[in-house]
Amino acid sequence: xxxxxxxxxxxxxxTLSFAIVLFLLxxxxxxxxxxxxKERETEIANSLEAARQxxxxxxxxxxxNEDLLKEARNEREELLREARQLKDDLILKAxxxxxxxxxxxxxxxxxxxxxxxxxxxxxxxxxxxxxSIEIAERLLKSELSxxxxxxxxxxxxxxxxxxxxx
Amino acid sequence: xxxxxxxxxxxxxxxxxxxxxxxxxxxGEEENTSATNTTTAHIEKFNAGKMIMDHIIDSYEWxxxxxxxxxxxxxxxILILHERKLVSFMSSAFQHGxxxxxxxxxxxxxxxxxxxxxxxxxxGLAIMHEGKHKSKIAYITADDYLLHHTIIENTEAGxxxxxxxxxxxxxxxxxxxxxxxxxxxxxxxxxxxxxxxPKGIQSALEPFIVFIRDDIAKSSIGEHKHEKYxxxxxxxxxxxxINNIVGLVPFFPGGANLTGNIAVTMVLALFTFFITLxxxxxxxxxxxxxxxGVPWWLKFPLPLMPIVxxxxxxxxxxxxxxxLFANITAGHIVTLGFISLIFIFGNINxxxxxxxxxxxxxxxxxxxxxELLVALIQAYVFTLLSALYFGMATEEHHE
Numbered sequence: 001x002x003x004x005x006x007x008x009x010x011x012x013x014x015t016l017s018f019a020i021v022l023f024l025l026x027x028x029x030x031x032x033x034x035x036x037x038k039e040r041e042t043e044i045a046n047s048l049e050a051a052r053q054x055x056x057x058x059x060x061x062x063x064x065n066e067d068l069l070k071e072a073r074n075e076r077e078e079l080l081r082e083a084r085q086l087k088d089d090l091i092l093k094a095x096x097x098x099x100x101x102x103x104x105x106x107x108x109x110x111x112x113x114x115x116x117x118x119x120x121x122x123x124x125x126x127x128x129x130x131x132s133i134e135i136a137e138r139l140l141k142s143e144l145s146x147x148x149x150x151x152x153x154x155x156x157x158x159x160x161x162x163x164x165x166x
Numbered sequence: 167x168x169x170x171x172x173x174x175x176x177x178x179x180x181x182x183x184x185x186x187x188x189x190x191x192x193x194g195e196e197e198n199t200s201a202t203n204t205t206t207a208h209i210e211k212f213n214a215g216k217m218i219m220d221h222i223i224d225s226y227e228w229x230x231x232x233x234x235x236x237x238x239x240x241x242x243x244i245l246i247l248h249e250r251k252l253v254s255f256m257s258s259a260f261q262h263g264x265x266x267x268x269x270x271x272x273x274x275x276x277x278x279x280x281x282x283x284x285x286x287x288x289x290g291l292a293i294m295h296e297g298k299h300k301s302k303i304a305y306i307t308a309d310d311y312l313l314h315h316t317i318i319e320n321t322e323a324g325x326x327x328x329x330x331x332x333x334x335x336x337x338x339x340x341x342x343x344x345x346x347x348x349x350x351x352x353x354x355x356x357x358x359x360x361x362x363x364p365k366g367i368q369s370a371l372e373p374f375i376v377f378i379r380d381d382i383a384k385s386s387i388g389e390h391k392h393e394k395y396x397x398x399x400x401x402x403x404x405x406x407x408i409n410n411i412v413g414l415v416p417f418f419p420g421g422a423n424l425t426g427n428i429a430v431t432m433v434l435a436l437f438t439f440f441i442t443l444x445x446x447x448x449x450x451x452x453x454x455x456x457x458x459g460v461p462w463w464l465k466f467p468l469p470l471m472p473i474v475x476x477x478x479x480x481x482x483x484x485x486x487x488x489x490l491f492a493n494i495t496a497g498h499i500v501t502l503g504f505i506s507l508i509f510i511f512g513n514i515n516x517x518x519x520x521x522x523x524x525x526x527x528x529x530x531x532x533x534x535x536x537e538l539l540v541a542l543i544q545a546y547v548f549t550l551l552s553a554l555y556f557g558m559a560t561e562e563h564h565e
Contacts, residue, residue: 006432008327009245013329014429014433025349025397025401029349033349
């Protein structure tokens with residue numbers, strides 16, 4: 001029976017002491033502890049989030065870098081191709097130019113030759129004419145005595161000149 | 167500064183404990199033999215039931231050990247409110263409960279040698295040994311004592327207002343000092359090590375605090391309202407847990423059956439009860455007086471459901487009170503029962519007593535481990551149920 005009959009004194013002291021301790025802890029200990037816990041938890045959560053974000057950023061950066069690299073490589077290729085094209089074009093152009101120029105030179109040369117030839121011919125003609133005149137003069141001087149002989153000479157000379165001209 | 171001095175006090179206390187342990191260890195063997203000796207010498211049988219009862223109920227002195235015929239116990243102050251005046255004296259005046267104490271008209275104690283006539287006796291007090299008020303202080307009349315000159319077993323003179331600092335009150339203060347020291351200590355650590363990983367005692371207690379917050383308070387009361395009740399839940403959890411553990415320590419200042427005392431569990435349950443009532447909302451009372459989802463004929467004309475629900479309001483804290491009391495007391499009784507076996511067998515044959523002691527101690531150790539588990543479980547259950555009751559009282563109406 002004494003086991004289940006609560007004592008007045010113990011109830012009194014228990015209520016008083018427990019209430020005081022409850023008050024003291026609720027005012028000075030628990031808020032501090034719980035706030036610190038909560039703060040630490042938010043801090044940890046934030047840090048984790050920040051780490052995740054950083055990892056993501058790095059990944060993005062890497063992807064970006066790769067893109068840049070790829071772009072640069074493409075650009076280089078493009079440039080190279082263009083350069084090659086340009087080179088080929090240049091060579092081609094130079095070749096055709098050279099051909100044209102060579103043709104021109106040949107043409108010029110031909111024209112010059114023709115000109116020289118014509119000049120030479122006309123000079124020759126003049127010379128032939130001069131020569132003929134000279135011949136005629138001499139013939140006239142020497143052989144104008146006999147008519148027949150004169151005729152023969154003239155024909156012989158003309159035939160010679162003809163032969164020469166052809 | 168205060169915390170440091172508290173800590174110093176605590177260590178002084180530890181030294182005191184260590185001293186008493188070594189004293190007990192060196193005397194343990196003699197105690198055994200002396201117990202058997204005295205029983206054979208006085209032909210007074212070892213009464214296991216009485217011994218166990220003496221250990222688990224409250225006491226006006228703190229008995230540490232008996233060595234031969236000598237009792238080593240700490241006398242505690244007796245505080246009696248008699249006719250609106252506080253009468254105080256040390257419990258040693260009762261001579262381990264064997265003598266009554268008498269007072270004159272001026273509330274002065276009459277020493278036994280001056281106790282010749284009943285003339286100047288105003289009132290007397292004695293610890294009852296039998297009957298309804300067993301082991302409590304009751305009023306006795308001078309005639310009671312002078313007629314019988316023996317231990318008073320029962321009295322009709324009534325009960326005084328007894329505010330004595332009993333063994334359990336001392337144990338309560340020890341437990342509360344430990345709690346204050348622990349939690350003011352870790353509160354300081356939390357402040358000093360803001361945002362850092364826990365360290366020392368802090369890391370030992372943090373899992374409990376977080377568990378109570380997340381798995382008891384938050385899940386039972388709700389995300390938004392739990393913070394208001396958290397200080398109380400944490401305090402009762404650690405109060406019950408630490409005092410359960412202190413109660414398992416078999417030597418001074420442990421070993422008092424504090425959390426197995428009905429007055430202590432009653433006060434704890436009443437705290438829960440009143441906090442529930444104060445915070446209860448309209449929805450809670452609606453559930454009690456007009457329980458939704460129940461056929462109308464259970465409420466009218468005979469209000470069966472309301473009666474059951476109103477009873478439930480009172481049975482909930484009552485069950486809290488009884489559960490803690492019964493669990494802790496039962497643990498103490500069973501452990502002491504195993505220890506008693508040694509002396510019961512020792513009474514038959516000393517050698518048999520020594521033989522049984524091996525088995526008994528093994529069982530007592532097993533029980534001590536079990537009790538450690540029970541200490542935690544009961545603290546958890548009390549806290550969880552309190553949190554559930556708060557949750558019920560503050561639950562909002564939802565369709």
